[in-house]
Amino acid sequence: MKPLGGARFTFALALLFVFAVVVGVFVGPASLTPREVFAALTGGGGPGAAIVWALRIPRVVLGLLVGGVLAVSGASLQVLVRNPLADPYLLGLSGGAGLGAVLAMTAGVGTPWLVPAAAFVGAVATMGAVYALASAAGGALDGRVLLLAGVVVGAFAGALVSGILAVSASQGARSALVWLMGGLGGVGWPGVLALAAYALPGLVVLAAEARTLNLLAMGEEPARHLGADVTRSRRRVYLAASLLTAAAVAAAGIIGFVGLVVPHAIRMLRGHDHRVLLPAAFVAGGALLVLADAGARTAFAPLELPVGVVTVVVGVPVFAFLLRRWTARSSS
Amino acid sequence: MAVLRLSARSVLSIVVLGALAACSRPAGRGAIVRVDDWGRTVALAAPARRIVSLIPATTELVFALGIGERLVGRTRWCEYPAAARTVPDVGDGISPNVEAVAARHPDLVILYASSADRAAADRFAALGIPTVALALDRTADVRRAALLVGALAGVTHAADSLVAAFDSLRAVVIAEGDRRHGPRPKVYVDVWAQPPMTVGRGSYLDEIVRAAGGDNLFDDVRASSATVSLESIVRRDPDVILVLQSDTTRVPDLASRPGWGAVRAVREGRILVVDGALYGQPSPRMPLAARDLAARLAHIGPVR
Numbered sequence: 162m163k164p165l166g167g168a169r170f171t172f173a174l175a176l177l178f179v180f181a182v183v184v185g186v187f188v189g190p191a192s193l194t195p196r197e198v199f200a201a202l203t204g205g206g207g208p209g210a211a212i213v214w215a216l217r218i219p220r221v222v223l224g225l226l227v228g229g230v231l232a233v234s235g236a237s238l239q240v241l242v243r244n245p246l247a248d249p250y251l252l253g254l255s256g257g258a259g260l261g262a263v264l265a266m267t268a269g270v271g272t273p274w275l276v277p278a279a280a281f282v283g284a285v286a287t288m289g290a291v292y293a294l295a296s297a298a299g300g301a302l303d304g305r306v307l308l309l310a311g312v313v314v315g316a317f318a319g320a321l322v323s324g325i326l327a328v329s330a331s332q333g334a335r336s337a338l339v340w341l342m343g344g345l346g347g348v349g350w351p352g353v354l355a356l357a358a359y360a361l362p363g364l365v366v367l368a369a370e371a372r373t374l375n376l377l378a379m380g381e382e383p384a385r386h387l388g389a390d391v392t393r394s395r396r397r398v399y400l401a402a403s404l405l406t407a408a409a410v411a412a413a414g415i416i417g418f419v420g421l422v423v424p425h426a427i428r429m430l431r432g433h434d435h436r437v438l439l440p441a442a443f444v445a446g447g448a449l450l451v452l453a454d455a456g457a458r459t460a461f462a463p464l465e466l467p468v469g470v471v472t473v474v475v476g477v478p479v480f481a482f483l484l485r486r487w488t489a490r491s492s493s
Numbered sequence: 494m495a496v497l498r499l500s501a502r503s504v505l506s507i508v509v510l511g512a513l514a515a516c517s518r519p520a521g522r523g524a525i526v527r528v529d530d531w532g533r534t535v536a537l538a539a540p541a542r543r544i545v546s547l548i549p550a551t552t553e554l555v556f557a558l559g560i561g562e563r564l565v566g567r568t569r570w571c572e573y574p575a576a577a578r579t580v581p582d583v584g585d586g587i588s589p590n591v592e593a594v595a596a597r598h599p600d601l602v603i604l605y606a607s608s609a610d611r612a613a614a615d616r617f618a619a620l621g622i623p624t625v626a627l628a629l630d631r632t633a634d635v636r637r638a639a640l641l642v643g644a645l646a647g648v649t650h651a652a653d654s655l656v657a658a659f660d661s662l663r664a665v666v667i668a669e670g671d672r673r674h675g676p677r678p679k680v681y682v683d684v685w686a687q688p689p690m691t692v693g694r695g696s697y698l699d700e701i702v703r704a705a706g707g708d709n710l711f712d713d714v715r716a717s718s719a720t721v722s723l724e725s726i727v728r729r730d731p732d733v734i735l736v737l738q739s740d741t742t743r744v745p746d747l748a749s750r751p752g753w754g755a756v757r758a759v760r761e762g763r764i765l766v767v768d769g770a771l772y773g774q775p776s777p778r779m780p781l782a783a784r785d786l787a788a789r790l791a792h793i794g795p796v797r
Contacts, residue, residue: 189722189724190722190724190725190728191724191725191727191728192728211727211755212724212727212728212755215727215752215754215755216723216724216727216752216755217724219751219752276687336685339685339688339690340687340688344687344688346687346688346689346722346723346752347687347688347751347752348751349751349752351751352751458722458724462722462725463711463713463714463721463722463725463729464714464716464719464720464721464722465688465689465720465721465722467688467720
């Protein structure tokens with residue numbers, strides 16, 4: 162498959178973005194007519210106003226942010242650990258976030274705000290532990306060591322979660338896991354703004370490191386020879402990507418697949434330049450998650466599917482198609 | 494059956510006791526024979542005297558039958574009645590700790606009829622401990638469970654009168670509900686906040702809401718509990734939100750949940766906090782819960 166040209170790629174991305182936003186705002190289990198949604202959007206009130214403004218629009222914005230953040234974080238970590246299987250949760254963050262959420266629930270402080278905050282604290286603590294462990298093995302945060310440290314710390318946190326669930330007398334602890342399964346419904350505007358505030362610095366740091374990521378993708382040695390401060394860049398990328406993921410977990414739980422597959426899809430479509438890849442992954446990841454969420458809300462209405470189920474069920478065929486075309490091109 | 498049991502008991506005590514000790518199961522000609530909710534035959538040589546209840550609802554039921562003192566074990570989730578807490582705790586009810594249960598030397602273990610308990614039932618059988626599996630989820634199950642447990646414990650009269658009282662009170666409450674004027678209030682049952690979880694058609698709480706003269710907001714959902722979208726709650730516009738809590742003095746702040754301000758009942762404060770111990774598990778007190786709810790719904794008054 163030939164990489165798309167710049168203009169065509171940008172156009173396709175913009176189209177996907179607009180399509181996702183329109184679907185996200187107009188489609189839902191309340192089955193408002195397009196006319197009712199228009200009336201609500203233009204301030205005309207009507208039956209749909211509360212649904213559109215209080216529920217759908219914050220959800221769409223949150224989906225764009227969470228999906229985007231996960232895709233960017235995944236793209237950066239794939240380079241950092243030099244492993245195509247890397248996703249934002251690989252380095253132990255899901256275990257840490259789960260531990261934080263379960264502890265908060267067990268302590269009986271499971272308010273809608275404290276659980277995400279505790280999950281964030283848990284993820285950041287995990288990040289600190291992984292960082293300390295990986296740094297002890299050498300200053301440059303070697304990819305293999307980072308990977309092992311992340312998996313080990315994540316397993317530790319996961320074991321604690323299982324242990325707490327087994328002996329805890331609180332039904333709430335189990336519910337923490339339901340929350341952790343992920344969804345965009347639990348956050349209103351304050352949560353969206355909080356995520357945006359956390360995400361912006363991380364995104365800026367990763368964007369600034371995009372050129373170094375290009376060098377790192379070629380390998381440690383070549384990057385060093387080409388003048389990159391490998392040690393400093395690796396640390397920055399790790400911390401920025403982990404903070405982004407922790408913020409995304411706090412906002413929406415753990416949503417798989419977006420951070421793993423969107424970066425690969427963009428690489429297949431557009432190539433490996435991270436100065437293009439990162440912003441494109443942000444837009445595509447966000448759009449994919451918003452579409453998946455619209456499906457999760459609507460497919461079995463009034464029931465709601467976990468959005469992670471839809472991202473995988475819809476994402477895998479699309480990815481398989483891209484993979485076939487890409488491998489066909491590579492072998493010819 | 495009762496006649497058969499009486500005549501058989503004396504014979505059994507003399508002839509079969511020796512055989513029982515050697516045999517891992519009660520002898521084939523048990524004095525009490527019933528079929529449980531897995532379709533298995535449960536045979537007891539004599540009425541159960543040492544019962545371990547692995548379902549919170551049956552713990553309540555055993556007390557309601559007046560034989561609470563025969564309980565020698567209960568789950569850690571059993572909180573009603575208060576006396577249940579003095580019964581030794583054997584841990585979880587589903588996938589129970591077989592060794593902890595066996596250590597109580599029960600002559601009957603009441604299991605929830607879940608496939609997760611099949612393995613435990615087999616191991617109890619290997620230990621020679623009789624088990625009865627009950628699918629205790631709804632109102633009708635309470636009647637069946639009361640009769641079954643009553644028979645196995647040799648208190649059929651207590652079980653019969655419990656069921657009779659239950660049926661007549663339930664009929665009265667339902668008749669009261671039907672006589673009420675005006676539209677039936679739409680009730681959203683708040684099982685869990687995020688993601689929003691509620692109960693579907695035919696669940697125990699759905700039955701209570703219906704008997705109290707209300708309509709469960711999601712009675713079109715077939716699962717007994719389900720995750721629903723907040724958007725559909727807003728669209729269906731419940732008249733009342735029902736929250737189960739152990740502490741009924743504290744009204745939860747639903748308006749602080751993100752997005753819930755879009756629900757009219759939340760904005761207008763039409764939230765009913767009810768006793769989780771009374772409403773939360775299939776119970777002989779179901780008619781009381783329904784009457785309690787009916788009174789509270791009447792107190793809130795007509796919404797439109």
